[in-house]
Amino acid sequence: MRVPRLIPELPLLWRELTELSARKRTYVIRSIGAIVILSAVLLMLDGVSGMAASGRSTADRLSFELMGVGSVAFPRIVSILFLAVELLMPAFTCGAIAMEKERNTLGTLFVTRLSPITIVLEKLGSRLIPMLTILLLTFPVLAFVYSLGGVESSRLYAAVWLLFWESVLYASIGLLCSAWYSTTVAAFVASYVLTGFLIFLTFLMRLPLPTPQMIWQAGEVGGYWLGRGRTAFLYSLGSSTGWGLVLATLPVMVSIAAMLLLTRSLLFRRAFVGHSSMLLKIFRVVDNFFQRLNDRAGGVMIIPDRISLPGLDPVAWREREKKTLGKARYLVRVLMVFEFPVMFLCIMFVMFGDANNSTNMQGVLFLMWAITGMMVAVKAATLISSERTRETLDALLSTSITNRELLLQKILGMRRLMLVMGTPLLSVHLTLFLMHCNYGSWDTLAGLANIGLLLLYLVVAMAASWNLMHLMAWVSLLLGGRSRGQAKSVLMATILLAIWGVSSVLFLRTEGELYRGGFSGYGREYEAYETVQFWRVQKRLFRLDGAVDAAQQFLSAATYGSFRQFSIGSTYGTDSSMLLEGLVLAVVLGWHWGLYRFVRWLTLRMSPWILERSDTDAETFTRTRATQSLMKGTG
């Protein structure tokens, strides 16, 4: 008698997992992911236990005083895990279907007996399993924290439940993008933009959307965090347990089901779409629309297409004149897309926000940097790998152009994109400048000094931003230049930049500890001020956006007189404090400029390795003395 199978045969899932297990990249990503998460968790745990056993030795921390610390540590660890899911899940899923399209293997799946929904679900499963295994790695830590006490078992179950659905939610978003776009890179960018937008709406704008993270957050901190008038619904969901929690996640499940069904329908419709740029198509439609409008209304084209031919910089010319994100006319539209919402938000915050609290503006700045970083990194990482994918690199490398010229011209071709992305950033900084101006005191010397400092802030902020964009571009080119595929180069560059960006969070705790430990007495302020400054410099030297952050600190100092914060009544005068703050800023800016120049130099130095060809400039053949004499002899 034939026994029916309890678990259905899942050939696609099996193939996917076999493929994943055969790739070196899988283990690298998993290891890095696990190391980053565990480091963050352990450092945070150390900080929390440090707080509980303040002033005691490390050995004493494992005393009874740690009992109950779980109530503080547990929510923080879970928050880190939510962040990890949001950062990693789109990267895991974006290639699930797009890669099949790139390899022309999706058609062969369609002619099998696998139904579209089976394909979608098995793809989902194949990407969920690696994420869940990474989460599983942190469970021993959760168990340890639980053992410290202070955590209700219902919260533990809620965390596991909500983390699972958070993973499925972001996997569905990634899968949807993967079904829509024809390339992994496009799907990668789109899934992170959607993820970032969702985080922006929920976490930064605090809209009460019932995502798993919001439900968790509401359950932990409730109405205080969400603000007045937004609490009732989510707080009741977040604090529920058992079936109540299942019910609370029902909207998430419905959203996931809707996205998977949409993915299923897109699977066929978008299976054989060309590799042409979606952005270019949209621009062409807009072009046609305006052309017709101009024909009827007699309008004038402000930036017409120029017929230009390359001069001495053919590679930069092509990037500038022929690429979608290079043409001036198209870049103006990209600028509009970013600039208008940013300007709108800035005006709203200026009109209705609190002049002394620029948190919302910081949120906009964060979002703009996330988008800018993503665009610059993706573009720079694929500068060489796109040539490899399209099989144009060999033809280019067999010409007289040197490796150094090629890389420099590639980056030069990105300048317009950087200018466009820098403009909304300038708008935000300009708004901050205007918000911090003390308009009533322009007639006094102090007021004018304040304006001068704020103007200096504006210049420094833009210089730091320009430097950061170049640093990210060169780092991405260095990391992604050697890769054979675009997806791999983008993954490598963005993961490193993301880790570099996020890892700075680890340093914030140290500064917090310094504050707590150092300001108990009046007489110790001066020492603490110097120590804090020292740590700030260290932090900003390490941070990817250290120079931009230093400019922000300078703004804060220039506005609220934090130069004087620690020095009133002491022998340390205001001017000296200002000098120190200025010195800190100069050191940080100099360091980051040096860092950018170093990465640029290193990339150019490694150009033969990146481009895989020898170059007279980079690899000058040095003859030994013995060889030279031998040659003289034979000659």
Added chain:
Amino acid sequence: MSTADDSAGATPVQQQAGGRMAISLRNLWVSYGNFDAVKGISLEIPRGEVFGFIGPNGAGKSSTFRVLATLQRKFRGQAYVCGLDVLRQPQQVRDVMGFVPDFFGVYEDLTALEYLHFFAAAYKVPATRRKGVIDDVLTLTDMSHKAESPVDGLSRGMKQRLALARVLLHDPQVLLLDEPSSGLDPRARIEMRELLKALKEMGKTIVISSHILSELGQLCTRIGIVELGQLVAEGSLQEIYRRLQVMRLIHIRVENASAELEQRVREIPGVAKVETQVDRWAISLHEDQTSLAELHAGLVDAGTRLTMFQPEAMDMETAFMKLTEGRTI
């Protein structure tokens, strides 16, 4: 990797040879990890020659081309193009060499004219000369009518001609063409062959790899057969046939066929084998011992009443199959 000591003694010699030799390879080894793609190929190609590079897939042809095109950083042995060391003087080698890879990598966002201007700038052709040079190569490759067409919309044959136009921009002395006829329809293939003949008449040294062996037979002055990374034969076509003792197959029809007559035919000097087929006899002949005319006379002397005497064209496929034994990787 080539080392200073390896090449030190040879360099003056190579410089002298550079006057005569367009390509010079000495004990070339190319390895990818533990796998040796090229195992000690040595080869000299004089200037003005059309050299055919034949071999099954994975034999090491493209790796050898990549070394000569300065695109392979790590290799052992010595490689010279027009007397210039590929490893030490890559920039100078690029100035005297044009390379067409075995795939169609084109920029889809450019027109044919822009594409050529792009590469003219990359080859550092002075801006004042570019227009004239591009007009010339467009005329030579018969692409003038397609100058304003987007590259992406060109047919495969046109793209291949454009690729050839690209490598002619800086007037190189040596052309390296990796499978230029691959995937082309018969008309495009014939047009490509005619174009290569024109370049040969211009005195260019052409090194060409192809699977279309009959084409190489018509075009090449010398060929080299590569298998498993080694050069198994090299020389003119006639030399290779002679060396391989490739037998000529002659089909005959005889009115008075009999076992006795067949035996007499077998005894004719130079005849290796007589195979009886449905309506004919297939004679395998050592042509280096007995010419076709001598065989014909011998058959008549043996008393055969011939109604058909049809020698098969001696082809490179036979030589190729004999040499490579189908050992592809």
